[in-house]
Amino acid sequence: MRPSPDVATSFDNIGLVYQEKGDIENALVQHQKALEIRTRVFGSEKHREVCSSFYNLACAHATRDSMLCRDMLLKAEQTGCLHLLKEHMKTDSDLDAVRELEWYKELVRRI
Numbered sequence: 145m146r147p148s149p150d151v152a153t154s155f156d157n158i159g160l161v162y163q164e165k166g167d168i169e170n171a172l173v174q175h176q177k178a179l180e181i182r183t184r185v186f187g188s189e190k191h192r193e194v195c196s197s198f199y200n201l202a203c204a205h206a207t208r209d210s211m212l213c214r215d216m217l218l219k220a221e222q223t224g225c226l227h228l229l230k231e232h233m234k235t236d237s238d239l240d241a242v243r244e245l246e247w248y249k250e251l252v253r254r255i
Contacts, residue, residue: 149193152181156200163204163238171204195225203238210242217251227255 159174179197186194202216220226233239233252242248 147181147184149182149185152178152185152193152197155181156197159200159204168204168208172201175200175204190223190225192223192225192228195220195223195229198223199226199229203236206239207241210245213239213242214245214247214251217248221251221255230255 155174155178159171159178162168162171162174175197179194179201182191182193182197198216198220202213202220205212205216217226220229230252239248
């Protein structure tokens with residue numbers, strides 16, 4: 145049975161709830177499940193839903209590991225869809241911990 149994009153969205157939403165509650169470990173698990181399904185369903189990392197999964201992983205990592213956050217945002221950029229989130233990135237409180245870092249400023253300028 146082929147995994148459904150709707151199931152991936154559900155995992156992402158569960159991850160966002162964990163993240164909001166401060167349970168980053170479980171948030172990461174759920175976001176990773178969403179990413180795995182989306183890469184299987186869409187067969188490529190060049191898709192906006194895959195970008196969304198990388199972005200959510202970046203947000204979950206932001207307060208704990210800025211380099212993993214950066215890595216996930218760079219993977220989101222490689223999908224070719226991160227520019228769709230540029231305005232959101234400027235105000236997303238999940239990214240407050242990295243907003244003043246040079247690599248983040250450069251990424252936002254670049255996209």
